[in-house]
Amino acid sequence: MKCVACHEGTQEITTTFSSNWGDYTLTIQGVKAYKCPECDELIFSPEEARMIQNITAGFYDSKLREKPEYINVEEVADLLRVSNQTVYNMIRDGRLKATKVGREWRFSRSDVESLIKPAEGRDFSVAARSYDVLTAEDEKIVEKYYEELKDKEEQKCREE
Numbered sequence: 001m002k003c004v005a006c007h008e009g010t011q012e013i014t015t016t017f018s019s020n021w022g023d024y025t026l027t028i029q030g031v032k033a034y035k036c037p038e039c040d041e042l043i044f045s046p047e048e049a050r051m052i053q054n055i056t057a058g059f060y061d062s063k064l065r066e067k068p069e070y071i072n073v074e075e076v077a078d079l080l081r082v083s084n085q086t087v088y089n090m091i092r093d094g095r096l097k098a099t100k101v102g103r104e105w106r107f108s109r110s111d112v113e114s115l116i117k118p119a120e121g122r123d124f125s126v127a128a129r130s131y132d133v134l135t136a137e138d139e140k141i142v143e144k145y146y147e148e149l150k151d152k153e154e155q156k157c158r159e160e
Helices: 044-065 072-078 082-091 109-115 135-159
Strands: 011-021 024-035 097-103 104-108
Touching: 024 044, 072 082, 072 104, 072 109, 104 109
Parallel strands: none
Antiparallel strands: 011 024, 097 104
C-alpha cells in the first residue's frame, strides 16, 4: 500500500489508537494499520476504520443515555455555543421554550436540540433571528441556493 501523503511504500503494523471525548480519552490497542517510514503517516484499512467508528459510536451512545432530560441556562448556552445572555434573549423573544422553577429556568433537552437540527424535510434552519420563521423570500433564496448546489453535485458525479 502506498502512503497517501508522500506516495512511498508502507509497512503493516499494530498500533494504539487514541481519541479525546471531552474529559475522556478513548484508547484502542491492537489496531492494524499501515505506517509510512518516510513521513510516519498512519493509514487504516476500511475494516479497521469501521471498527474504530463502531467503538466510538458506542461510546457516544452511552454518553447520550447519561444526559439529563431537563437542563439549565448554562447547559443550554454550552450546547448551543452561545452566551447565557443569548439564551435569556431567546426565551424573551420566543425562540426557546422554558419553564421557571423557583428562580431558575429549565429547558427540555429535546426542544433545545431541535433548534440546531434541521426541520424534517428541510436542509436549513433559522439562525440568530429575532423571529423563528423564514420569510417567503428567504425561503426562495435558500431553496434556489440548495438546488444550485444539488445541480453542481450531480454534474460532478456525471463527470466522474
